[in-house]
Amino acid sequence: xxxxxxxxxxxxxxxxxxxxxxxxxxxxxxxxxxxxxxxxxxxxxxxxxxxxxxxxxxxxxxxxxxxxxxxxxxxxxxxxxxxxx
Numbered sequence: 182x183x184x185x186x187x188x189x190x191x192x193x194x195x196x197x198x199x200x201x202x203x204x205x206x207x208x209x210x211x212x213x214x215x216x217x218x219x220x221x222x223x224x225x226x227x228x229x230x231x232x233x234x235x236x237x238x239x240x241x242x243x244x245x246x247x248x249x250x251x252x253x254x255x256x257x258x259x260x261x262x263x264x265x266x
Contacts, residue, residue, distance in 0.1 A: 200243065205230060222249075 205223035212219075223230045223241075229249040232241035244252065 200225070200228075200230075202230065202241070207232070209234065 202223070202225075205225060207221040207223045209219055209221050219234050221232050221234050221237075223232075224246075225243070227246060229244045229246060230241035231244065231249075233239060
């Protein structure tokens with residue numbers, strides 16, 4: 182089993198009060214089927230925000246675009262599956 186890469190770990194933060202999310206355009210996965218039990222993503226220039234659609238009051242996590250690409254690529258390829266269990 183390989184160890185997960187921590188190279189991008191510093192690129193993930195919780196949204197601070199200085200991040201303006203008022204005009205964020207949130208998107209849901211087409212796999213959600215219209216249910217309210219998925220994550221939503223918004224592009225914010227150099228960052229991407231991810232939030233829980235069931236509880237948006239908790240605030241989103243912010244990823245650098247590089248960290249977000251690495252996360253999505255890893256999930257799509259299945260290379261992260263051994264690190265989730």
